[in-house]
Amino acid sequence: MALRDVNLTIDKGEMAFLTGPSGAGKTTLFRMISAYDRPTSGAVSVAGFNLANLKSFEVPQFRRRIGVVYQDFRLLKKHTIFENVALPLEVRGDASGIVTKKVAEVLEQVGLAHRQGDKPEQLSGGEQQRVAIARALIHQPAVLIADEPTGNLDPQLSLEIMELFEKVNAQGTTVFIATHDVEIVRRKGKRVIEINQGQIIRGQ
Amino acid sequence: MSSHMLRSLARSWREHTGTQIATLVVLTGTFTIVALFLFAQANFVKILTRWGDNVQFAVFLEDAASQDQVSAVKAFLENSGRFKSVDFVSKEKAAETFRQQMGNNSPELLRDPEFGNPLPASFEARLLEGVDSKSSYDVLVDLAGRVISLPGVNDVSYGQGWVENYASLLKVFATSSWILLSVLLAGSLLIVGNAIRAAVQGRRDEIEILELFGATSWYVRGPLIVEGALIGLFASILSIGLCFALFQWQQKIAEENLGFWGLAKEVGFLSGTQIAIVLLLGLGFGALGSYLSVRRIATGWAAAERI
Structure with missing residues (x-):
C-alpha cells in the first residue's frame, strides 16, 4: 500500500x-x-x-x-516550443488565432517568447522547465x-x-x-x- | 480534416516511411489479388455462361408417336417459356444429317442399300437463358423430368453429365472465391493493424502526453484510424491500376495467341461497381484494421500503460 x-x-x-x-x-x-x-x-x-x-x-x-508540471518536463521532443505549449488548447479545439495569441502571452510570461520555433533539445534544463510551466498555465x-x-x-x-x-x-x-x-x-x-x-x- | 490530423499524418509518414511503404506494397499485393478475383469471377462466369448458352435440349420421340402426341410435345416445349427456338427434326432429316456428318469417315455407309434408319424424330430446342448457376441447372432437370413423362416421348438429352459438371464447377468456383477472399481480407486487417501498432509504439510518449493534457480518445485514435484508412485506400487504388495493366497485357496475349476462341471480346475489365467495391474494401479494411489495433489506447485512466 x-x-x-x-x-x-x-x-x-x-x-x-x-x-x-x-x-x-x-x-x-x-x-x-x-x-x-x-x-x-x-x-x-x-x-x-x-x-x-x-x-x-x-x-x-x-x-x-488542471495544469501539471512534471520533473522530467514531458515535452514532445519532435515538436517546437510553440507546439508544446499550445497542446492543452489544441486538444480542446481552440481556434488557431486564439492559440497563437495565448502561446505568445504565456511564453512572454515565462521569458521565452523568442524561443517559439526551437525544439526542446535546443533549450537548457531551466528553459525546458519554464516551457513545461507555460504549457501547464496556458489554459488557465x-x-x-x-x-x-x-x-x-x-x-x-x-x-x-x-x-x-x-x-x-x-x-x-x-x-x-x-x-x-x-x-x-x-x-x-x-x-x-x-x-x-x-x-x-x-x-x- | 483538422490541422491536428493533417500534422499527425504528415509526421507519421515522415517518421515511419519504411514501414508505411512496406505496408502499402503488401496491401497493394493483397488487394490486387482481391481485384483479380473479382475480375476472374466475373469473366469466368461470363465465359461459362456463354458456353452454357449453347446447351441443346433434345427430345427424342417414339417411332410410334401419333401426330397429336408430337403436336402436344411441341406445344409443351413452346409454352414452357424456357426456349427461344423449338425445331422439329424428322427421322429422314436426322438420317440425312447423320450421313453428312459421318460420310467422310465411312463412305461405305452412304453406299449401303441395306442401311436402315434407326434414328428417331426429335425436337431440338435452344434455351432462352444459358445455364449459369446450379439453380438454372435444377430448372433444366425439372423440365426434362416433365417432358419425358409426356406420351410419345422416348428420351430427353441435354448433355446431362456435362451440364451437371459445369454447374458444379460454377458452385465450386464461387465458394472457393469467397473463402480465399475472406482469408485475404482478414490478412489485410493484420497487415494494417501491425503498421498502425508500430506507429503507436513509436509515438507512445507523445500519446501519453496528449492524454495527460486532456486529449480525448478520438483525438488520439482518430489520426491513426484515418492513417489506416488512407493506406488501405491508396493500396486499393494502386491495385486497380496494377490490375488494369495486367488486363491490358492479357488482352494482347488473348488476341494474338487465342484469338480463335474469341476470348478477347468476351473478357472485360472490372465494372464501375466492382471498382467501387475494391476501393471501399481498401478504405474500410484499412480503417477497421487500424481501429482494432488502437481500440485499447487512450481509454482514459493511465492509458499509455495499456499500449
Missing part, C-alpha cells in the same frame, strides 16, 4: 508544498490528484471532480481543468500541480521557477508542489505538508 489514511484539504487559491524523503509517497499522491492513477479506496476530490468515481470519458474533462487551470519542478535545476534557477509559481498563485490559481528541496520550502514560508511512509505527518 503506497498511501494510507491520508486526509488532506488544500483550499482554493492556496499555495502548498508537499515534502518528504524518497519513497515517502509524494509521487503516488501526485499521481492520484492528477488522475494518472485511480485510488483503490477512499475519495479524491480536485477542482470539483471526484476522481475515485471518475468515468473514463470524464478523465480528459478533468485534465483540462483552476489547480496547478507540480512534481519536483526544480529537481533538475540549480539553486538560482529553482528560485526563479518558484517565483513564477508564486506569481501564478497570486493570480488566484491553487498551486500544489511536491518537492524534496527543504531550503526552498523554508524560504517561501508557505504551508508545508510532510509525508512519510504513505502517511501525512505534518501540515494536515
Whole structure:
C-alpha cells in the first residue's frame, strides 16, 4: 500500500508544498490528484471532480481543468516550443488565432517568447522547465500541480521557477508542489505538508 | 480534416516511411489479388455462361408417336417459356444429317442399300437463358423430368453429365472465391493493424502526453484510424491500376495467341461497381484494421500503460 489514511484539504487559491524523503509517497499522491492513477479506496476530490468515481470519458474533462508540471518536463521532443505549449488548447479545439495569441502571452510570461520555433533539445534544463510551466498555465487551470519542478535545476534557477509559481498563485490559481528541496520550502514560508511512509505527518 | 490530423499524418509518414511503404506494397499485393478475383469471377462466369448458352435440349420421340402426341410435345416445349427456338427434326432429316456428318469417315455407309434408319424424330430446342448457376441447372432437370413423362416421348438429352459438371464447377468456383477472399481480407486487417501498432509504439510518449493534457480518445485514435484508412485506400487504388495493366497485357496475349476462341471480346475489365467495391474494401479494411489495433489506447485512466 503506497498511501494510507491520508486526509488532506488544500483550499482554493492556496499555495502548498508537499515534502518528504524518497519513497515517502509524494509521487503516488501526485499521481492520484492528477488522475494518472485511480485510488483503490477512499475519495479524491480536485477542482470539483471526484476522481475515485471518475468515468473514463470524464478523465480528459478533468485534465483540462488542471495544469501539471512534471520533473522530467514531458515535452514532445519532435515538436517546437510553440507546439508544446499550445497542446492543452489544441486538444480542446481552440481556434488557431486564439492559440497563437495565448502561446505568445504565456511564453512572454515565462521569458521565452523568442524561443517559439526551437525544439526542446535546443533549450537548457531551466528553459525546458519554464516551457513545461507555460504549457501547464496556458489554459488557465483552476489547480496547478507540480512534481519536483526544480529537481533538475540549480539553486538560482529553482528560485526563479518558484517565483513564477508564486506569481501564478497570486493570480488566484491553487498551486500544489511536491518537492524534496527543504531550503526552498523554508524560504517561501508557505504551508508545508510532510509525508512519510504513505502517511501525512505534518501540515494536515 | 483538422490541422491536428493533417500534422499527425504528415509526421507519421515522415517518421515511419519504411514501414508505411512496406505496408502499402503488401496491401497493394493483397488487394490486387482481391481485384483479380473479382475480375476472374466475373469473366469466368461470363465465359461459362456463354458456353452454357449453347446447351441443346433434345427430345427424342417414339417411332410410334401419333401426330397429336408430337403436336402436344411441341406445344409443351413452346409454352414452357424456357426456349427461344423449338425445331422439329424428322427421322429422314436426322438420317440425312447423320450421313453428312459421318460420310467422310465411312463412305461405305452412304453406299449401303441395306442401311436402315434407326434414328428417331426429335425436337431440338435452344434455351432462352444459358445455364449459369446450379439453380438454372435444377430448372433444366425439372423440365426434362416433365417432358419425358409426356406420351410419345422416348428420351430427353441435354448433355446431362456435362451440364451437371459445369454447374458444379460454377458452385465450386464461387465458394472457393469467397473463402480465399475472406482469408485475404482478414490478412489485410493484420497487415494494417501491425503498421498502425508500430506507429503507436513509436509515438507512445507523445500519446501519453496528449492524454495527460486532456486529449480525448478520438483525438488520439482518430489520426491513426484515418492513417489506416488512407493506406488501405491508396493500396486499393494502386491495385486497380496494377490490375488494369495486367488486363491490358492479357488482352494482347488473348488476341494474338487465342484469338480463335474469341476470348478477347468476351473478357472485360472490372465494372464501375466492382471498382467501387475494391476501393471501399481498401478504405474500410484499412480503417477497421487500424481501429482494432488502437481500440485499447487512450481509454482514459493511465492509458499509455495499456499500449
